[in-house]
Amino acid sequence: MSEDIEIAGIKVPQADWAATPPSIRTLVLLMSQRLKEQDERIRQQDERIRQLEERLNQTSKNSSKPPSSDGFSQSQGSQKTDQKGKPQRSRQPSPRQVRKLKPRDTCDQVCELMPSVCSACGSSVSGYDPHPHRHQEIELPPIEPRVIEYRLHQLSCPVCGHQTRANLPTGVSPSGYGERLSAIVSLLSGPYRQSYRQVCGLMDDLFGVGLSRGAVGRLRAEMVAALSAPVAAAKDYVQTQPVMHSDETGFPQGNRDGGNPHRTKGWMWVLVSFFEVVLSRSQQTAKALIGEAYEGIVTSDRYSAYGWIDLAQWQVCWAHLKRDFTAMAERTGGSQETGEALLRRQRRLFRWWHRVRDGTLAREQFIARVAHLRQGIKTTLAETAALPIEADEKSPLAKTIRTCRRLLKVEPALWTFVYTVGVEPTNNAAEQALRPAVIWRKTSFGAQSQSGSRFVTHLLTVSASLKAQDRNILDFLTQACLANRAGTEPPSLLP
Known part of the structure; x- marks a missing residue:
């Protein structure tokens, strides 16, 4: 019997x-x-279409894209859900916030107002109300800059004839601008992100002080020098803390002062609350900033620059894990099953964690519950990671499998927060600290020079540190500038 021939x-x-x-x-x-x-060809095109659709559907909730890239329609169309995924009910409006009144004895003027006739019948009224209704009006007085003229006399020596001119007093700057004015200029062009031209306009409109853009640049450079020591001390302090949150974002740096001759892309690194712009995103940079001998716990995402950290000293951000799980669940087939299973366990984990934080669940009970959940997540990751794929395969399932394999390699670092008090499961602290830097980058396109980057990082370090301590930034900048001019000890950023 002859064999059949198979064609198509x-x-x-x-x-x-x-x-x-x-x-x-x-x-x-x-x-x-x-x-x-x-x-x-059709198979390849279908695969390409799936990849493009996945990229098109990427948001800040299923990828590493920032929330600002979601667009207005995406943010408007998203509906908040509770921890079980059900739509949240509309909340009651917040109560009206009433401004807190200052004590009477601290007011500059107190006006006692009494009615003379009844508002109902028009009869005369008199007497005294021991508990009157209080209304306070806050007003800014016209600000007149204080101008001090130093007359430096030059006298001749009766012996040799040499002429000697008097020196400025200690703490008086040759720039011609006082330390508080310098601090306001740095505050406006720093945390409040005003341009050189806008700073000049504001100083003229608010205080009647005329400034050139060159003067603004010189005052900024002086502030960088004044803040160098406090910022360096803040870096040393961060490197000695038991827990460190780290993150990074792109921050362009120009070559106006020769600090970036090869036009290398700049990166803004944050070790809450220390900032630094470096022309690298490598492991060497991370080691230099964090410290190779650092003995605490680092909370970060899974970027390869942190791969040198011992797993016992590393907490992987669960907010990033949730995005990965969401991306899996939005795919089809086995990826969807894996993603949904991981998301269910993630939600359960965070319900327990929130109870630990508010004190309704003891940590010992939390650890006991997590043991079973951890094994379930590990099993799901292992089962998916064991599926075979080609080395160059780019299907949605292949992406899911590779993600699971990478997570298994760092699996112990997912649970450091469970067993260590003081460690958070997310890196929200670092991401929130970077938001002002991201806004700064969007409005100014980064820095034009290395000195400009230093100004940005120094002011971000100062503002973030003082905000966490509820300290006044203008007073600190004024004191730092005064200390720099007088050659005395600068104020400290440390708590």
Whole structure:
């Protein structure tokens, strides 16, 4: 019995094939080959379409994209849900916030107002109300800059005839601008992100002080020098803390002062609350900033620059894990099953964690519950990671499998917060600290020079540190500038 011939997936008896004219056989084989090529092309195009659709559907909730990239329609269309995924009910409006009144004895003026006639019948009224209604109006007085003229006399020596001119008193700057004015200029062009031209306009409109853009640049440079020591001390302090949150974002740096001759991309690193712009995002940079001998726990995302950290000293951000799980769940087939299973366990984990934070669940009970949940997550990751894929495969399932394999390599670092008091499961502290830097980058396109980057990082370090301590930034900048001019000890950023 002769074997059948398979052409394009169809079995043709040997006798039928032998009876087919040679020209028809050639045509059939040619069409069969073309069908095979077209099927492969369609498969590749389908795969490409799935990849493009996944990229098109990426948001800040299923990828590492920032929330600002979601767009207005995305943010408007998103509906908040509770921890079980159900839509939240509309909340009651917040109560009206009433401004807190200052004590009476601290007011500059107190006006006692008494009615003379009844508002109902018009009869005369008199007397005294021991508990009157209080209304306070806050006003800014006209600000007149204080101008001090130093007259430096030059006198001749009666012996040798040499002429000697008097020196400025200690703490008086040759720039011609006082330390508080310098602090306001740095505050406006720093945390409040005003341009040189806007700073000049504001100083003229608010205080009647005329400034050139060159003067603004010189005052900024002076402030960088004044803050160098406090910022360096803040870096040393951060490197000695038991827990460190780290993150980074792109921050362009120009070559106006020769600090970036190769036009290398700059990166803003944050170790809450210390900032630094470096022309690298490598492991060497992370080691230099964090410290190779650091003995505390680092909370970060899974970027490869942190791969040198011992797993026992590393807490992987669960906010990033949630995005990865969401991306899996939004795919089809096995990826969706894996993602949904991981998301269910993630929600359960955070319900427990929130109870630990508010004191309704003891940590010992939390640890006991997590043991079973951890094994479930590890099993799900292992089962998916064991699926075979080609080395160059780019299907949605292949992406899910590779993500699971990478997570298994750092699996112990997912649970450091469970067993260590003081460690948070997310890196929200670092991401929130970077938001002012991101806004600064969007409005100024980064820095034009290395000195400009230093101004940005120094002011961000100062503002973030003082905000966490509820300290006044203008007073600190004024004291730092005064200390720099007088050559005395600068104020400290440390708590």
